Structure formats: C-alpha cells, structure tokens
Amino acid sequence: MAQSNVIVFSPVGEPLPETVGEWLQSLDLPIDQVRSGAELMSMALRGRPRIVLCDARSKPDEVLDTIRRLKNDSYTGVVPCVVVARSGDADFDAAFGAGADEVLRETLGAAELRTRLDAMLRRSDRDLFVHPSTRLPGAVEIEAEVARRLGRGELFAMCYADLDHFKEFNDRY
Secondary structure, eight states: OOOOOEEEEOTTOOOOOHHHHHHHHHTTOOEEEESSHHHHHHHHHHSOOSEEEEEOSSSHHHHHHHHHHHHHSTTTTTSOEEEEEOSSHHHHHHHHHHTOSEEEETTOOHHHHHHHHHHHHHHHHHHHTBOTTTOSBOHHHHHHHHHHHHHTTOOOOOOOOOOTTHHHHHHHO
16 A cells, blocks of 8 residues: 655644654655645645644644544545644643544653554554455455465465455445
8 A cells, every 4th residue: 555655734834843753754754744734635635645743732723623624534534643732631632532543742752652653553554454344354464464474484274255246235234
C-alpha cells in the first residue's frame, strides 16, 4: 500500500516539539508542511498520506475543524491523525472529540511519545489490512504472512477458496 508522505498542518508554522520532529524523521518519508485546512484536504485527497500531524497549540479551533473534515471524509477518514496539543485536559479531550487518533501533550516524555506513535501506526495498519466484509485478514496481510514463513524456510499449508456472490450473501444475511 503506497502511503507516500506525512502532512504537517501548523497554521502559524510553529516548530514541532523536538521529539515529535525526530520521530517523523525516523519514518524516512517526505514531510509536507501546510498552513491551511483547505491545503491539507487538497493534498490528502490527491494521495492518501501515511500520517497527518496537526499542531493545535496555536489556533486550536481552526485545527480541530480541519480534523473533523478530514475524519468525516470517506477517503481521508482512514488516515492516522496525530494532534500536538497544549498540556490542558480541555485541549486533549477536544482533539480526541474531533476525531484525532492520537493526542500528544507538550509535556509527554520522549520514550512514551515514540511508543504511542508507533502503536498508533500498528493499529492503523491492522485496521486497513482487514477485509471489509469479513473483518478477516485481507490480501496484504495474508501475502505478508506467507512471505514471512517463506523467508524463514518454514513448512506450511495454505488453502484459498473464493465463493461466488459472497459479498451479496454477506450483505443480505
């Protein structure tokens, strides 16, 4: 699945906390910075980003409105959205209420920050790699598991069955 970039939305262009910036750099993905919600949506709709990171420390209302738009769109709603928030509980709750997948307070320690962001990406990948009708692992996850077993030289058996009209049956019953 080609998810090619990270979009950082900061209405005033304030530098990100150092630990957040270091984590983003560790992903080794292009980072595009935007200052408007419209520009973020335009980029996200042209090609699904790996992550959208929103800095809500300044102009939080504008950022939260943009997150709601991002998460309410059927195409961009699956993109993991991280919010950098001030330390207060109200900002924390508001960001999750707007649809953020993870909220980082300014006071969060580096080790916990990395752990939470890595876990968010694993959850996102897991959620995207299931078949929408059956909720079982989809083609991407099955192929990855076969590759892992082949890479280890492991003996295993595999069966593939395709049922005609399964989606229609599943939707009806």
